[in-house]
Amino acid sequence: MNLTITNLGKEYQRDFWGLKDFTLDVQPGILGLLGPNGAGKSTFMRMLATITKPTTGTILWDNDDIVKNPDPLRAVLGYLPQDFGVYPNLNAIEFLEYMAAIKGLDSKSTKKRIDELLQVTNLADAAKRPLGGYSGGMKQRVGIAQALLNDPQLLIVDEPTVGLDPEERVRFRNLLSDLSEDRIVILSTHIVSDIESTATRIVLVNKGQLLRDSAPENLLKELDGKVWKWTVPSADLPALKHKHIISGAVRRRDGVELRIVSESSPHPQAAVADPNLEDAYLLIVKGEQS
Numbered sequence: 001m002n003l004t005i006t007n008l009g010k011e012y013q014r015d016f017w018g019l020k021d022f023t024l025d026v027q028p029g030i031l032g033l034l035g036p037n038g039a040g041k042s043t044f045m046r047m048l049a050t051i052t053k054p055t056t057g058t059i060l061w062d063n064d065d066i067v068k069n070p071d072p073l074r075a076v077l078g079y080l081p082q083d084f085g086v087y088p089n090l091n092a093i094e095f096l097e098y099m100a101a102i103k104g105l106d107s108k109s110t111k112k113r114i115d116e117l118l119q120v121t122n123l124a125d126a127a128k129r130p131l132g133g134y135s136g137g138m139k140q141r142v143g144i145a146q147a148l149l150n151d152p153q154l155l156i157v158d159e160p161t162v163g164l165d166p167e168e169r170v171r172f173r174n175l176l177s178d179l180s181e182d183r184i185v186i187l188s189t190h191i192v193s194d195i196e197s198t199a200t201r202i203v204l205v206n207k208g209q210l211l212r213d214s215a216p217e218n219l220l221k222e223l224d225g226k227v228w229k230w231t232v233p234s235a236d237l238p239a240l241k242h243k244h245i246i247s248g249a250v251r252r253r254d255g256v257e258l259r260i261v262s263e264s265s266p267h268p269q270a271a272v273a274d275p276n277l278e279d280a281y282l283l284i285v286k287g288e289q290s
Contacts, residue, residue, distance in 0.1 A: 001027075001028060001062065001153055001183070001184065002025070002026070002027065002060075002061075002062055002063075003024075003025075003026040003048075003059070003060070003061055003154065003184055004024075004025050004026075004058075004059070004060040004063075005022055005023060005024045005025070005026070005048075005057070005058075005059050005060075006023050006057050006058050006060075007021055007022070007023055007056060007057035007058070008021075008022040008023070008044070008047065008054050008056065008057035008058070008059065009021060009022070009054060009055050009056035009057055010040075010043050010047060010052065010054055010055050011055040011056075017055075017208050018040050018043040018208055019040040019043045019044050019047075019208045020056075020208050020209060021057075021209070021210070022044065022057065022210050023057075023210070024203065024210075024213065026184055026186070027184070028180065028181070028182060028183055028184050029180050029184070029185070029200040029201060030176060030177070030180045030185045030186075030187055030198050030199045030200050030201070031184070031185070031186045031187070031199065031200075031201050031202075031203060032187050032189070032194075032195035032198065032199030032201065032202045032203070033045070033186060033187065033188040033189070033203050033205060034188075034189065034190070034192065034195050034202055034203065034204055034205070034281060035190065035204060035205035035206050035285070036190055036206060036285065037190055039190075039205045039206045039207065039208070040205055040206075040207070040208040040209075041158070041188040041189075041205055042081075042082055042158055042188065043208075044188075044205070045079075045081075045156050045158050045186065045188055046081075047059065048066075048154075048156055048186065049077060049079045049081075049156055050066055050067075050070040050073060050074060050077075053067055054067065061073040061154070073154065075150075076150070076152055076153035076154060077150075077152055077153075077154050077155075077156070078147040078148055078149070078150060078152030078154070078155040078156065079147055079155075079156045079157075080143045080144055080146075080147040080156070080157045080158060080160055081158050082158040082159045082162075082188075084139070084140070084143035086131040086132075086134075086139055086142060086143075087131065088130060088131050088132025089130055089131075089132065090130065090131055091127060091128045091129055091130055091131065092118065092123055092126065092127045092128075092129070092131065092142055092145075093114060093118075093127050093128065095131060095142060095146070096114045096117070096118075096142070096145060096146060096149065097110060097114065099146040099149060100113070100114070100149050100150075103149055103150050105149060105150060110149075113149060113151075114145075114149075117145040117148055117149065118145065120145070120148075120175060121141040121142070121144055121145045122141065122168070122171065123138065123141055123142065123145065126138065135163075136162075136163035137163040137164045137165060137168055139163070140160065140161075140162065140163045140164055141164075141168065143160075144157070144160060144172065144175075148179075152183065153183045153184065154183065154184045154186070155179060155183060155184070155185045155186070156186045156188075157176075157185070157186070157187050157188070158188045159188060159189055159190070159191075160172060160187065160189070160194075161173075161189070161191060161194055169194070173194065173197050173198050176198050177198055180198075180200070187199065192277050192278045192281050193278075195216075195277060196216070196276065196277045196278075199216060200215070200216075201213070201214070201215055201216075202214055202215070202216055202219060202277070204281065204284050204285065206285050211284055211285070212284055216277060219277060219280040220275050220276070220277070220280065222280065223261070223275035223279055223280055223283065224275065225272060226261060226262060226263055226275065226279075226283070227247070227259060227260070227261055227272070227273045227274070227275040227276075227279050228258075228259070228260045228261075228262060228265060228266055228270040228271065228272060228273060229257060229258070229259060229260075229270065229271050229272075229273045230257070230258050230260060230266060230267055230269060230270035230271070231252060231254060231255045231256065231257045231258070231269075232255050232256055232258060233255045233256075234251075234255060234256050237249070237256055237258075240258065240260075240266075243266075244258075244260045244261075244262055244266055245260065245261040245262065245282050245283060245286050246258055246259065246260055246261075247259045247260070247261055247276075247278050247279045247282050248278070259273060259279065261279045261282055261283045
């Protein structure tokens, strides 16, 4: 099971590239694709899902070029797009049966699989209600269930926790971790905490460019001695935002405690803090923009 991406690019109009010069070799585990909205993450995932053809480069699934021969990948692919739609008059069971038929799954095993997924996504009690009456988070869970119907070897999920409440988000993260032991999971998001708790490998993306490909612990090592905590009066905050990369601010009785990412101490009263992935993300993306 191997996914090899070489010099991948997508040009939407002359000299406007949604993605350019992407090269990755992906093995089983969770690959976290992290970047701001509009960075090119969804473009990349649509090409992996064989929905959009690349302008340049190749995508190989176990040495098969998925542009020339997409069927081997499609047979083992699970995909949850960012904008996932449902048929409002169908209930969850009917919708998942419909999606299973589209995927060509065996009808005898489909019912058992649907029952399992309704339990996993915490939808069993609402399974016979029309989807049109579902909340946004419930519809997202139906999308997660349909992506898992064929027990995919490659699971691609684009902003999967949008609309989920905190408890559902934790449940989904745990599900991804369990699934990643024997398959490739690609998780695209702009929410750093989703990546921080699940990913075994992180790819940072901005403006269609691959900025960094690293294990989470290596990103954190790069920030040793570069993250600071400093409590300042509230009135000083606007000016400091223009001067420093601020990754966090907590209101306290004596002012605002800031997390500042900086090569050197921002002030004699600032103390070194343990770095996190939010700090690394901001430092790399802001550095690319400056």
